[in-house]
Amino acid sequence: MNDFAVMWDWLSFAVRWLHVVTAIAWIGSSFYFIALDLGLVKRPGLPEGVHGEEWQVHGGGFYHIQKYLVAPASLPEHLTWFKWESYSTWLSGFALLAIVYYAGADLYLIDRNVLDVSAPVGILISLASIGLGWLLYDALCKSPLGKSDTGLMLVLYVILVAMGWGYTQLFTGRAAFLHLGAFTATIMTANVFLIIIPNQKIVVADLKAGRKPDPKLGAQAKQRSLHNNYLTLPVIFLMLSNHYPLAFGTRFNWIIAALIFIIGVLIRHYFNTRHARKGNPHWTWAASAILFVIIMWLSTAPAVLTGERRLSAAEERFVASAHFPAVRDAVMGRCSMCHAAEPGFEGIHAAPKNVRLDTDADIAAHAREIYLQAGRSHAMPPGNVSGMTEEERRLITAWFEEAR
Template sequence: MDAAYLWEWASLLLRWLHVITAIAWIGASFYFIALDNSLEAPKDGDPLVRGEQWSLHGGGFYYKKKFKGAPPAMPATLHWFKWEAYWTWISGFALFALLYWGRAETYLIDPEVADISVWTAVAASIAIIVAGWVVYDQLCKRLWGREGLITALAFLWVSVLGVVATQLFSGRGAFLVIGVTMGTAMAANVAHVIIPGQRRMVKAIEAGQEPDPKDGLAGKQRSVHNTYVTLPVLLMMLSPHYPMLTQGRWNWVSLILLVVAGALIRQFFVLRHSGRSNWALPVGGAVALGALAWLVAPRPDPRFAGVEAPPFAEVQAIVAARCATCHAANPSFDGIGAPPKGVVMETAQQIRRWAQPMRQQVASEAMPPGNLTDITDEERGKILAWVAGGARLD
């Protein structure tokens, strides 16, 4: 069976699994953060209970309690929340490896950004992912109790990694590397801090001892960190669909502004669960997104100034040579089994149909990825002039 076809199926199944498990993990994470922040003091004054909540869902009433430490007795069945996180990371990392390592020449490397080998790019991405977790983890441990400083330094660290990534990889590759770095830290928080701490708590209770309160506090700390990172990570994973974000000299600023906007907006909803509304947070997020929109707004490119719209036959020849090797019913480019996103540009009508989307991709230099087909600035200018001139077929 054709290798490119099998690759497409592997990509589909991994992406599907990743979306399913991510929904389960994020849903559980958001729910428990909301639950924690909406607990009320126990009505009966029970000194063992930190808070309680009544809720209504699915046609029934629920009554939940959170204990300050150990409950009076361990229940026969205790529900854990871990496999959603583990499988989200496993599936996401496998998908990243399949796409961005398996086809590094296409998706991870851009010679116009940095002329590096496949193995250098893979090694650099691994180094960033590992360093991202190690430094963040050490900040949490060494600065225990100083949450404001941890948050500021963690944000600074992500910003530094973002700048480094955008100087090494293609735009889309850089955003995905940082997304994987942040997602890896989230999963590592579960695997190396939250779950081990909870296991120690259960073991202590079963032994008739008081659990170490730091285990609970550390678990809560990392859970809160995870919820702030969630929205930026989701957008990082979607970013390959938006070259206006990933391409260009200011893509590292775009990356940082997305992190800021996502964290601020998430914090607004976290506070809402505890009955507080800080409208400065969503306003700040909106300002960050507005600044981003202004930063990436299309501007006249002096390289293409004064270029006149060429005859369609000339445009069609450029598209055939530079685009249709992938965007064809039967792609001829090695490793591509189906036209990306179903976009086919072989006939005059097909080229005209995709003229406006092609304009954005060509202008931002997102396509061809890494300029694998060696399109020239002159050819880009002709395509853009043709589209601006009404995409005529005569």
């Protein structure tokens, strides 16, 4: 069993590594072509059908690039397609989702205090919601609303915010953020697989058959590519968030996700504007910094918004004690694996008796229980499963008796 656990953990690490590598390849090529497209310059004397050209220098050499708005009169023998970067990123990401969140559904996916469902039902909800995103988005793009890039993006933003809130009503905070990222990334990859590449293949087939390609195909592919460009940075944040509980494990996590999408759009607007040689909108960085400060503030669930009570005078004495930092470390290390918003101990899905010990206020509020159960007796942790030392028990005793 131990060998299997080790192998499974290494499998997770290997797939995560693959996912990061393929994501770098996809994001890199996506950012490059958006920058190239925005930087094209129209000059006299360009070949017929050429929309613009760009001269670049890299690696000691010069590159002369020309873009045909629809297609050239004839195709060269060799044509490079950029698609496997996207496909590999999604496939490796889905594999990682299955390895971590589906195989470990009871621990990482389902929070029975949020929605009491079985692991198979939770997995089915996950799969259905991810697929729903693409169907809804594609229908919007093909509707009359799709003729307005701005209107479409605003509606898409509302949908993403709604899904962010919805996921927090279904899964653990960690899984909610991960699923919002998967929901968005699926839209992006489906854009490539079902729209961008098929449209390009139709254009190639028309050229080979001597037919004039439909310009609408290129315009549609360009719109989907632009959406992918603006969605990339928020997806990266959501995928990294599982390492940072202050992002996903707070009461306002869905609002944090909503603000992250705005920050991603602001940053991409800055670079897209620069690449298009239309100025340097430095205000986007200031706005992003302000929004991030708001996110940091929201992550602590301030009492002014939540209505949470203030510490009593006795609880303040416990927190102010010189022993408290060491007591907090002991409690966090020995007790909070079970007594937390999202317990990490295998088989524990909710904090026993709803006693949570993952904040200073929680520890102070339960000081007497900690003193009796873990200081004056060995009742906790059960069977001393987490290895609390006698020195830690003496420290808890001294802390309570001094501060009470």
